[in-house]
Amino acid sequence: MKAQVFRGVNQLSYEEVPLPQIEPDEVLVQVKVVGLCQSDIKKILYPLYEPPRIFGHETAGVIAAAGADVKGWKAGQRAIVLHHIPCMHCNYCLNENYSMCDVYKNITTTAGFTPSGGGFAEYVKVPGHIVRNGGLMEIPDGITFEQASFVEPTNCCMKAVKKAQIQPGQTVLVTGAGPIGLMFIMLVNYLGARAIATDLLPSRIEKALNVGAAAAFDARDPDLAQKVRETTNGMGVDASLLAVPSDKAFFQALDCTRKGGKILFFAEFPDELEIPINPNVIYRREIDLIGSYSSSYRLQKLSADIVFGKRIDVDALVSDRYPLSELNAAVEQAIKPGPDTYKILIYPEMA
Structure with missing residues (x-):
């Protein structure tokens, strides 16, 4: 064969x-x-x-x-x-x-x-x-x-949204609108929540909207966090799903996630990449950092x-x-x- x-x-x-x-x-x-x-x-x-x-x-x-x-x-x-x-x-x-x-x-x-x-x-x-x-x-x-x-x-994506405890009525940020990000958008909608997507490519931003994202923005937009808050009554998203291995995407998610929210790492980052963070940001805002691997x-x-x-x-x-x-x-x-x-x-x- x-x-x-x-x-x-x-x-x-x-x-x-x-x-x-x-x-x-x-x-x-x-x-x-x-x-x-x-x-x-x-x-x-x-x-x-x-x-x-x-x-x-x-x-x-x-x-x-x-x-x-x-x-x-x-x-x-x-x-x-x-x-x-x-x-x-x-x-x-x-x-x-x-x-x-x-x-x-x-x-x-x-x-x-x-x-x-x-x-x-x-x-x-x-x-x-x-x-x-x-x-x-x-x-x-x-x-x-x-x-x-x-x-x-x-299964892999469903495991992630389950770990993030996404509930009906919540709003979820999906960083990256490739095939995994698009599947996240579909599953978020399936669970009765709504998705906001980001990407660098205009075609993927449009595709995210076509598959059901409530909003989609250019990840380079300097006003991204403000726009996300405007779509969430000033709160920020309940959870962020990192579908791209980018430290910039992580910090954007941190800016966009509400107090008491969750950030889930789904994409695998390069081993040499380290993300410096002040632990008090996690402590004071009670942000949960979660990883989800495989199915x-x-x-x-x-x-x-x-x-x-x-x-x-x-x-x-x-x-x-x-x-x-x-x-x-x-x-x-x-x-x-x-x-x-x-x-x-x-x-x-x-x-």
Whole structure:
């Protein structure tokens, strides 16, 4: 089968690799579409992992084969693959910190080499632990593979808005109107709150309004904080979601968030970046600083229901489609996005 193999920093090789062989409790999935995630791009561009590996994890496809011991799944069923499943019995899991569980972090879905997701290939193997514990979810009739591939990123974003305790009637600042920021806007609206978005690109500011933002501003506007207060009866927003790894965005959020509000870090910042802050600002204004990493096992079914029930418009997030053979070009576009670049999807079978 064909796969995009990570051979070193910024080195992807489109090559023939062996078809994964499954054990009796495993499932083989033919990949129909896989989303290109910022975490994939980071793994490709930086020396974080030893090659060779096959990345890709926002995967939707068709079951090609099921082992003899697999129950409830058979060849021909359409399914999404969730590459993270926690152990459910460690101290992290018992405290619902599923994404900190070692089993969760140890990715086991694979298309070959060291297991690393495996979605950037024609086929991916799903191990028994994932199969038995909810890591396969059937795609219902009427839902495309494209739409289904959004369940995992929806879970990640839903976890963040849940951690920020966003309530109906609240106002939320979303910094950055890329695909994640746009999904935040949709989920904020889904929860009955309203979103204010910021971005540097006029096209993304307009897109934020098109997907439901109550207001959207240029992040360089020197009067941003004042404009946000004017739209919130002088209070400021109840919560800010940082969808871009920018210290400037953090300080803008600090200026725009009301006393007693929350600021949530969602985008991963460069390791060398440090943000100096006077702790009395947090103390006196009672601002909660929160981090949200990856997805939540508890939110799997809700996230699937949101996507499969078309409660948010994930189709509006897709801007570009590439065949698997052109993954390099897709990554290049993602790191140097045009004014209308949002979510990029990859297709093993695309001509």
